[in-house]
Structure formats: C-alpha cells, structure tokens
Amino acid sequence: MTATSLEAERVFLRHDGVDRDAVRDVTLRVEPGEILALVGPNGSGKSTLLAGLGRQIQPRSGVVRFDGEDARRIRTRALARRMARLPQDPACPEGLTVDALVHMGRHPYQRFGHGTSVEDERAVRDAIVSMELQDMRSRGVDTLSGGERRRAWIAMVLAQRPEVLLLDEPTAALDLRHQWQVLDLLVQVNRTRGTTLVISIHDLEQAARIADRVAVLYRGRLYAVGAPEKILGEETLLDVFGVESRVLVEDEMLYVRVQGPGDPLRSL
Amino acid sequence: MKRWVARLRIQLQRLRDHPRWSASLLLALLVVSFFVSVGSGAVEVGPLDIPRALLQEEHPDHTVVADVRMPRVAAGAAVGAALAVAGVLLQTVVRNPLADPGILGVSAGAGLAAVATLIFAPDRAAWVPFFAFLGALTTVGLLLALSWSRGATLSALRLVLSGVAVQAIFIAAMALLTFAFAERAPAFAAFLVGSLNGLGWQDFALLAPPTLIGLAAAQAAARPLDVMLLDDATAGGLGMSVKPARLAASSLSALLAAAAVSVAGLVGFVGLVVPNAVRVISGPEHSRLLVRAALGGASLVLLADTVARTLIAPLELPVGAILALIGGPTFLGILWKKLP
Numbered sequence: 001m002t003a004t005s006l007e008a009e010r011v012f013l014r015h016d017g018v019d020r021d022a023v024r025d026v027t028l029r030v031e032p033g034e035i036l037a038l039v040g041p042n043g044s045g046k047s048t049l050l051a052g053l054g055r056q057i058q059p060r061s062g063v064v065r066f067d068g069e070d071a072r073r074i075r076t077r078a079l080a081r082r083m084a085r086l087p088q089d090p091a092c093p094e095g096l097t098v099d100a101l102v103h104m105g106r107h108p109y110q111r112f113g114h115g116t117s118v119e120d121e122r123a124v125r126d127a128i129v130s131m132e133l134q135d136m137r138s139r140g141v142d143t144l145s146g147g148e149r150r151r152a153w154i155a156m157v158l159a160q161r162p163e164v165l166l167l168d169e170p171t172a173a174l175d176l177r178h179q180w181q182v183l184d185l186l187v188q189v190n191r192t193r194g195t196t197l198v199i200s201i202h203d204l205e206q207a208a209r210i211a212d213r214v215a216v217l218y219r220g221r222l223y224a225v226g227a228p229e230k231i232l233g234e235e236t237l238l239d240v241f242g243v244e245s246r247v248l249v250e251d252e253m254l255y256v257r258v259q260g261p262g263d264p265l266r267s268l
Numbered sequence: 269m270k271r272w273v274a275r276l277r278i279q280l281q282r283l284r285d286h287p288r289w290s291a292s293l294l295l296a297l298l299v300v301s302f303f304v305s306v307g308s309g310a311v312e313v314g315p316l317d318i319p320r321a322l323l324q325e326e327h328p329d330h331t332v333v334a335d336v337r338m339p340r341v342a343a344g345a346a347v348g349a350a351l352a353v354a355g356v357l358l359q360t361v362v363r364n365p366l367a368d369p370g371i372l373g374v375s376a377g378a379g380l381a382a383v384a385t386l387i388f389a390p391d392r393a394a395w396v397p398f399f400a401f402l403g404a405l406t407t408v409g410l411l412l413a414l415s416w417s418r419g420a421t422l423s424a425l426r427l428v429l430s431g432v433a434v435q436a437i438f439i440a441a442m443a444l445l446t447f448a449f450a451e452r453a454p455a456f457a458a459f460l461v462g463s464l465n466g467l468g469w470q471d472f473a474l475l476a477p478p479t480l481i482g483l484a485a486a487q488a489a490a491r492p493l494d495v496m497l498l499d500d501a502t503a504g505g506l507g508m509s510v511k512p513a514r515l516a517a518s519s520l521s522a523l524l525a526a527a528a529v530s531v532a533g534l535v536g537f538v539g540l541v542v543p544n545a546v547r548v549i550s551g552p553e554h555s556r557l558l559v560r561a562a563l564g565g566a567s568l569v570l571l572a573d574t575v576a577r578t579l580i581a582p583l584e585l586p587v588g589a590i591l592a593l594i595g596g597p598t599f600l601g602i603l604w605k606k607l608p
Contacts, residue, residue: 056501080507087505093363093497093552095284100494100553107495108507113488138285140551160506 004067004082004163004196006030006053011062013045013052021060022048024220030164030198035190037207037228038200040217041241046200047088047168049217053198054085054166066164080108084162086153088169092141098152099137102127105159127158131185147178154182158189164196165189171201179203183210204232208254216240229254283549287556290549294563298345301570305344306337308574310582339469344573344587345566346472347464347532348542350479350524352565353486353558355539357521358408360493360554361514362415362427365544365602369404369525370536370595371428373435377407378522378529379459380438380445387449397474397530404522404529407434412518462535462588464573471531478527483562485520490554493517497552535588537595538565544602568594 007030013023023045030036030053038046051057053064055071064071066083084105092101105127106120128134131151136144141152150170157165170186171179187210190197201207207214208228215225216232218240224231229249237245237256244259283290303315311332313321321333351369358367358374369375381403382396389395411434415427439460446456458465486493492513495503500510528535542565543557550556569587572594576585 051501054505056504076504076509077507080505085501085505087499087501090502091499095281095547095551096497096553097551100551104491104495104498104506107491110491112492157505 005032005065006067006083006164006196006198007063007065008049008053008059009063009065011049011052011064012060013048013057014060015048015057022220023052023217025062026217026220026222028215028222028225030196031212033190033194033196034212035187035197035199035210037211037214038198038217039202039204039207039214039232040223044217044240045220046217048220050085050166050168050198050200054083055079056085077108080160082162083164083166084157084160085166086157086168086170088172090153092149094142095140096142097138098128098133098141098144098155099124101141101152102133102155102159105156108160123159123161127155130158130189131155147174147181150174150178150182151185154186162195164198167197167199169200169202171203171206179206186210204237204256205254208232232256277548280548284551287550290556290560291563293549294546294560294567297567298563298570301567301574302341302345305341305570305574306333308578309337335468339472340464340467340573341570342469343467343472343475343531344464344569346475346479347528347535348538348565348567348569349562350475350482350528350565351535351538351569352542352546352561353483354521354524354528355565356543356554356557356561357486357493357517357524358539359543360496361412361518361521363497363499364427365547366428366540366599368537368540368599369521370534370538371435371540371599372407372411372431373433373438374404374407374411374522374525375529375534375536376435376438376442377410378404378526379534380442381526382530383442383445383459387445387452390452394474397478397527400526400530401478401523404526405519407438408518408522410434412514458586459533461586462533462591463576463584463586464532464569465584465586467531475527475531478523482520482524482527483558486524486554486558489517489520490558493554494552533586533588535569535591537591537598538568540602541591541595541598542568544598 008026008028011023011026012021014021026049038049040046052059055064066074102124106123109120128137131154133151133155136148141149144152154170170182174182183206186197189195211228213226214228214231216223216236223240224236232247232254234245234247237243246257246259248255303318306318307313307315311329313329313333318333321327321329324330354369358369358372359365378400382400385392385396385399411427411430414430492508495506495508496513496517503510543561546560546564547557550560572590573587576587576590579585
C-alpha cells in the first residue's frame with residue numbers, strides 16, 4: 001500500500017455555533033507512513049484539528065491537502081476509501097454485532113443494492129484478526145468491555161483499508177493493559193501496512209514510545225512539532241501543561257516525572 | 269411481572285442467532301392471521317374452505333370471500349407492512365425508537381393532503397396517494413428542520429413535541445375542511461382513527477404499487493441504512509453524505525406512510541409497536557429487520573382488524589382504535605425506559 005501524506009496549511013477551524021476558532025493558524029505536514037501523536041492539554045484543539053484533517057469540519061481559512069490535493073475537491077466516498085477517522089466515543093446502536101460493525105467499514109466500497117464482495121469479506125476478516133476479535137464476531141458491541149469495544153471500532157476503520165488513519169484518543173478510559181494492547185496493535189498496523197497514523201493522546205510517555213514525531217498543541221496553536229525526545233522537554237511541559245517536571249531519556253525511552261502544578265508561563 | 273418480561277426478552281433475543289427461525293415464525297404468524305381474518309365474520313369460513321371459496325365461483329361463500337374479505341385483507345396487510353417499514357425508516361433517520369409516522373404527524377400531513385384532494389378535486393381520486401405523499405414529505409421536512417437544533421444532534425424531546433404540535437395543527441385543519449365541506453368529505457371519524465371498513469380491490473390497486481416500491485427500495489438500501497444508525501461524524505467518515513441519505517430515507521418513509529393513509533386513514537402506532545418488537549428478535553441490522561417488520565406489521569393489522577370486526581358484531585369498529593389500545597401503552601413503556 002502506498003503511503004500518503006496529509007497537510008494542513010495555515011488552517012483555522014471553528015465549530016458550528018461558536019464564534020471562536022478552536023484551531024488557529026496551524027501548519028502541519030504528516031509524512032507518509034509515519035505515526036504522529038497530537039498532545040496538549042484539554043481544550044487545546046486536538047480533537048478539532050483531527051476533525052479538520054479528516055474533513056469533518058471545513059477550515060474557515062487555510063487548506064487541508066490529502067496526498068497533495070485539496071481535500072475539499074475529493075468526493076466523500078473516494079476520500080473514505082483512502083482516509084478513515086474514528087471519533088473518541090462513537091455511539092453504537094443497541095444490539096449491533098461486532099461483525100456487522102466491522103462490515104460497515106466497507107461502506108465506501110459498496111455500490112447501492114449490491115452484495116458483499118470477496119474483497120469486502122477479506123478486508124473484514126483481516127481487520128478482525130488484526131484487532132484480535134475472532135472470538136467476538138457475533139457478540140453485541142454494547143456487551144463488550146471498554147477495551148474490546150475500542151478494538152471493534154478500530155477494526156471497523158481498518159476494514160476501510162485506509163492509507164491515513166486519524167484516531168481521537170484511542171486509549172481514553174482504558175486500563176493500562178488495554179491501553180498498551182490497543183497501541184501495540186496500532187503500531188503493528190503502521191508497520192505492516194504502512195498506514196499513516198495521526199493519534200491524539202494524553203499520555204506523553206506513550207506518545208513518545210509509539211510516535212515518530214509529536215505535535216504539541218496549546219490554545220489552538222501548534223506549539224512545537226518534532227521528534228519526541230527533542231520536543232517533550234521540561235520547558236514545554238511547564239509552558240503547555242503548567243507543570244514542573246523532570247524528563248529523563250534512557251535507552252530511547254522517555255520518562256516524565258511530574259513534580260507539581262505551576263502556572264502556564266507564556267501566553268502564545 | 270417485570271422479571272418475567274425481562275426473561276422472555278432474553279429468550280426472544282436468542283432468535284437473533286437464528287435468523288431463519290425468526291423469519292419463519294413471522295411468516296407463519298402472517299399465514300395464520302390471513303386465515304383467521306378471511307375466515308372470521310358474520311359468515312364463518314373454515315381454513316380448508318377458504319381456498320375453495322376463493323377459486324370456485326359456485327361456492328356459496330365465494331362473494332363474501334373473494335369480493336369482500338380478500339380485498340380488505342390484502343389492503344390491510346399492505347397497510348400494516350407499509351406502516352411498519354415506514355416506522356423503521358423514521359426511527360433510523362432520527363435514531364430514536366419513539367419515531368412513528370402517526371406520532372410525529374407524518375400521517376396527519378398525508379391525511380390533510382388526501383382530504384383536501386378529495387374535497388377540492390373529487391374527480392381526481394386516483395391522485396390521492398400522490399398528494400398524500402407530498403403532504404407526508406412536507407411534514408417530514410418540517411419536522412427535521414424543527415428538531416435539528418443548529419449544528420447539534422437531533423433532540424428526541426424536540427422531535428416528539430414538534431410532532432405533537434404539527435399533528436394538532438393538521439388534524440385541526442382536517443376537521444375544519446370536513447365540517448365546511450361536509451357533503452364531499454370522507455367519513456371523518458373513521459378516517460381520523462384509521463379503518464379498513466369497506467375497502468375493495470380498487471383501494472388495494474391504489475395502495476400496492478407505492479407499497480411495493482417502498483419496501484423494495486428500503487430493502488435495497490439496507491446497508492446504507494445500517495450506517496445511518498451511527499452518529500453523523502462516524503457515518504461521514506465512512507463516506508456517507510449524511511444529509512442527502514437522511515432525506516432519501518425519510519422520503520421513502522413518507523411514501524409508505526402516505527400510501528397507507530390514502531386508503532386507510534390515520535392508522536397509528538403500527539410503525540412504533542412492530543419495529544420495536546421485531547428488533548428484539550432480529551437485532552438492529554436492516555437486512556433482517558425490514559423484512560420481519562413488514563411481516564409483523566401485516567400480521568398485526570390483520571389480527572387487529574379481525575378483532576375490530578368481530579368484537580361487537582355486526583358493528584364494525586375502526587381498526588385504528590384497537591391498534592391505539594395496543595400502541596399507546598407501548599409508547600409509554602418505551603418513554604419510561606428511554607427518558608430519565
């Protein structure tokens with residue numbers, strides 16, 4: 001599968017009915033095949049930026065380019081075959097089975113009134129295997145545990161066979177073991193298929209561990225972007241999160257020890 | 269009682285893993301309903317006698333069965349199937365199990381248009397379903413506009429309350445028209461409650477084409493309809509243009525509801541009771557739900573009509589009254605469960 005880039009150029013984003021931009025003047029290029037982690041405090045614009053990159057919200061000004069082309073020019077269905085996005089906590093209808101949910105991932109490929117193709121079935125099976133859901137295919141999504149449910153949703157977007165995958169806090173509200181399970185599976189997807197991943201995430205150590213680069217958002221603006229060990233320094237944490245901390249890098253692992261809350265120093 | 273109901277529900281839910289069983293069960297129910305409905309009345313006809321009475325013109329019950337009961341049963345089944353599927357579609361469009369063409373005033377919109385056509389263009393009776401469709405479509409559009417608060421998701425409370433208000437206005441308009449033009453208006457009371465009394469083959473001929481088109485189109489759209497069950501952001505990410513899809517599905521619902529209303533009046537609650545009951549044994553996927561809802565809706569209307577005809581015979585009650593007696597409590601039950 002070809003790796004695909006995604007770019008935002010001087011993008012301003014705002015939600016319907018709000019007269020303030022949630023994302024301001026962000027220019028960011030997601031390189032083909034990389035894992036980019038979006039980090040930042042609550043309300044810093046991570047989810048909004050993901051929605052903008054995924055064309056869920058149109059930029060008020062600026063351009064989002066998918067594979068070099070203005071995303072507005074690409075038809076919704078055509079885009080959905082190449083880029084998938086997963087909101088943080090999507091609502092699932094009562095009684096829908098895992099199998100049915102993952103099949104929905106094939107929607108952008110299916111013509112009206114036609115049956116499920118061999119290709120569809122293969123993509124669904126691959127997605128279910130890669131999220132380790134084989135034993136739960138006929139279970140209702142609403143009967144699964146939090147971690148299983150998250151995997152079911154990720155399987156749905158994987159069945160889309162996207163080149164670019166945008167995930168909004170895929171580890172939120174999961175226990176430690178399931179957080180790592182989900183992240184490991186996502187890294188595997190990136191390694192085996194070359195899928196470009198953009199993931200918003202709160203845990204900085206996890207972000208550093210899985211991401212090639214980290215983008216730090218602060219009050220709707222891009223504060224910094226680059227390799228995790230370069231970006232996630234003590235100064236950044238003080239500026240952006242308002243915490244005094246010690247950051248250690250050991251054997252290419254990054255450790256953050258937070259010492260206590262302070263006041264955000266700079267207003268950007 | 270509550271525990272017993274919960275236990276029954278769990279048992280019924282096991283049918284979800286056996287889709288053939290649930291379909292066969294509902295098909296059997298429809299066949300039974302058919303024989304009961306055709307056989308009951310002032311002249312009782314046994315199940316074995318029905319085929320003979322239907323095919324042999326010299327049979328003593330031929331006229332009753334072939335010219336009176338059969339068209340009524342055929343129309344009743346079509347009305348039931350159309351309303352049940354219209355209910356499924358509306359519930360999917362607004363993602364709320366309380367939606368029903370009757371409750372939301374869609375039927376009333378169709379009814380007003382139908383009554384107006386009968387009064388102002390009495391020689392255009394064949395056009396009634398078409399104008400009823402326009403009335404229903406306008407109502408659906410109005411409801412969606414009223415209950416989608418800007419940018420946000422659809423509010424169930426807003427929807428139901430808008431429906432109540434819209435329905436009150438349409439019924440008032442219908443009442444004014446029928447009183448002002450009493451000599452040309454249809455039997456208002458029966459129309460308002462919904463009734464199959466006196467339906468003939470010409471009514472069935474009016475009803476069948478839009479019903480068949482509606483049912484077939486809904487079944488063909490089963491997979492996109494599944495996607496519409498997800499929230500807008502997720503459905504959009506799957507490549508669905510949510511607003512046009514929603515408009516298409518509600519038009520289909522309006523078509524089916526209007527077809528039913530044009531011949532039977534404002535038969536209520538079928539679209540509420542049947543989809544919610546059938547979902548227990550079929551699950552939410554439309555490929556299974558739609559067919560089973562159509563079978564269940566047809567059976568329910570036939571059985572309710574049989575009760576309506578025989579309860580205090582020779583007087584014929586309107587079928588809508590019987591259905592409302594079943595549907596009202598169901599509505600309350602869902603409301604009780606869903607709202608805090």
